[in-house]
Amino acid sequence: MSRVQLALSLLSIAPVALAGNVQLEGLTLPEEYYQQRDIVKGMFTSSYDAYKKYAWGHDDLSPVSMSYSDGRNGWGASLADAMPTMYIMGLDDLFHEAVDYISGVDFSQSQTEDTVSIFESTIRYVAGMLSAYQLSGEKDDILVEKAKQLADKLVLGWVDGHTVPYGYVNFTSGEPVIDTTNIAEAGTLTLEYAVLSQYTGNSTYEELAVGSAKQIMNTPPPLPGLPAQGYEPSNNTFVGGYVTWGGGSDSYLEYLIKYARLTNTDDNSWVDAWQTGVDSSIKTLLRTSTVGDWLYLADYDSNKKIRHVSSHLACFHGGNWIQGGRMIDDESIVDYGLQLADACWNTYASTATGLGPEVFAFASDDGNYTGSSAPSKAQLDFYEEHGFYITAEDYILRPEVLESQFIAYRATGDTKYLDRAASAVASMNEYLLVNGAFSGIEDVTDKQSARIDDTESFWFAEVLKYLYLIFDDPDHISLDEYVLNTEAQPFKAPPGKGHYGSGVLLDIPVDASLTVGADLPEVSANSFMPVSIKDIIGLDN
Template identity: 60%
Template structure:
């Protein structure tokens, strides 16, 4: 029996033993969780890293989007509105860096969000998660004292709303020209169209204008209502003009990731009585377990595979995709489904292995693996060096760079807050050491690196950029890992995909209907060259084991 067959057979048994029913959500965080005394030193280390890297930004790039820390120059690649400032505001407040925060509020009051300061083209997705999310989260965390943050959020979003170009359009264009208020790219991806509802619904609350919520939520409803390549698993590219998928690619990685992420988070943040969001997420996870979960032939690591445009399984993953462990842990807790939580912990374990296996202790951008499901053989590994690496570590690197991404540490944070296992603290501490050793440069800033498996890093081996999500995500997740668990508790806050926390109401007793979505198929997916039969009825997961 293959490992895949074992997983599938085990789920079938669990389904018989634990049929679906309405289930009561428990707390997300482990009750009475406490940090050990040693955690405070690591928390202070993270705060110092933020202070040092942000001071480098202030010295060489203040007011611009990003710092080039090696060449000590600014870069404006997010429309010149000061992305690092706005994106980092919530972290400043959480860390108690009020001098930085107050300076940022003053800066925000002078931004003209009605026009781009650089390229006329504006990304609706990136602008929403970094700027809109940053402004609204900072407003909440500061005790809702700075109304200018909401005023600027409204100014910005009123321009982004032109992404819905026609009266009956439900899927927004991914990019628009802020000068002409017209779309610039014909298609969009589901991560762009489906990662707006947390932020836009929040703006509706603070402005009293429900249009923002209706636009963003309507986009998610449209995507969720289409016939997917697999139940709940939307294809990656969608046409706003026709509301049709333009491909059949399935991935929890870039281009699709945060659409799936927000389904369960929107249900939790809004406590909506509409089960569509939680049930679509639940169905997506169910399909992922049935069709995408794979164990590596070395190390027995659990990964989520992808499919290509022809429905063929691809044994590939990425740093971006490694948010999925934390998302499954969160959603599994909300659904009180231990099966999903345990799979989430296994996914987080495999992603951490990509850090533990490299010379720098930092994980790569992209990687692949070998599974025993007969659809990929070991001779597909490109070269001997990658084959030898795989035989040691259970994955091989396909893109070796690190651009200051947060996802592995994000899932590690969720795993710690839910289980209380101190191994997750040890891992976060290891990451801090690696960052200080390999990423910091003479300017005080922190840079990306081209090869995480080469500890001999010279100037030419660096990626000369500090992404704004270094301040917003990486350092926030690390800080909160070592902070008092009651501070920004996962039972009181929901994080957007840029790690901007939003205040959540008390949890509902139940999220979702306890059942999967009814079939919209027939669904046909190819694994290798063998088409699977249409799925009807949809097999279910255990709700208890």
């Protein structure tokens, strides 16, 4: 059966959805699941009480030692990241308390080390503040001012004449840290900076972010529509040829379709690039396990070998394909997304704790090569029972598997996704709860696993938000009204256009250097690059 025939057959049996919309029309949550929402809200307040007691004003709670860490420059990452979740949950007192604290933070100076990540600071701090401002009725203008204060230092990562920024900025010297970056770091800024430009009236932020993503998009990739993971900003070339939907690449691919939806841009290249990447993935990376028939996306390395590996980070792809497939009216992509979400959930359902591992691998009819050592007998035995095997056993409170379950429920209305989320809630309360908060564990296959003494801010921003929203009224933060950034921070989107993209896959040239060893050609993106970033932003030296 061709893809066209498959799409037509799926359309004939698919739930009714408005053209271009993600959510199932008329979706209502069964009454019995609302109690789960209250449990999740209690998990948030309990965790946050522990944060206030042991880590107030710091970045992350250390729940086991009842202390804190400052891995995000000491500005209070958990506060900024949690504000939209607080507002969504109706925790108004906590929300206003957090706004008051963030209002007094000096984001122009790092409170810890000099080096600041552009990507992490953008998705957590800038996005958290802008989403909170928007959700709460655009009343606290100080949140936009603080987002701008931080962004005005982050944009120093763009060196004049370079379209793609370096990944880090030294906040003391005001200079970028000269090093290679990756496409996730450099290509995951468009949503946040588009919103910042909207509220400040300064288009430079969005133009810089768009220019970076466009440059990556227009650099010849190893596979059509699938850029390599590493990137060298100084000469606009990829570093190696490793292709993955996992860490280092993930959110670049995620934002292609999301930027198109947030802005309703008439530039079809965003959706076309995403669709080309998905089509290329279907043709090159999509595999089925020999046990269980689980669908997964393999990696492709610089030696042009398929690596049968995946990760918790990569498990956003199911939800992303569901959303994008609905936007372009391609139910075959939606179906693939649903199957990918099922396979990722299987990594939770197969462990003793009911929680999923950090990294795992598969075997397909073309082997089980992972680029490292062959699986042990214990791993092979596990594979024969579960259709995958674990290569890194830890769970560090990641959200991606639950993210895809949330989107799958909103798109189909199938209550199996609600039951899965309820199962995760039960597992978290049984195996992760410590001192009123929740910690990661070192081994998801061991009910007595040692703890990981860290609660990163994405626990508040992503895990608990996705779990709350899947058990909430589906019209609350509808996926047809909001676009969620990679940290699950919602941004209000205009009414949908009904259909996105040109319907024509892009003719993106394959990286010639990976085939014949030639030097990568420099490709100039059609993007804005100011003569002096400091002059355009108006930043004092």
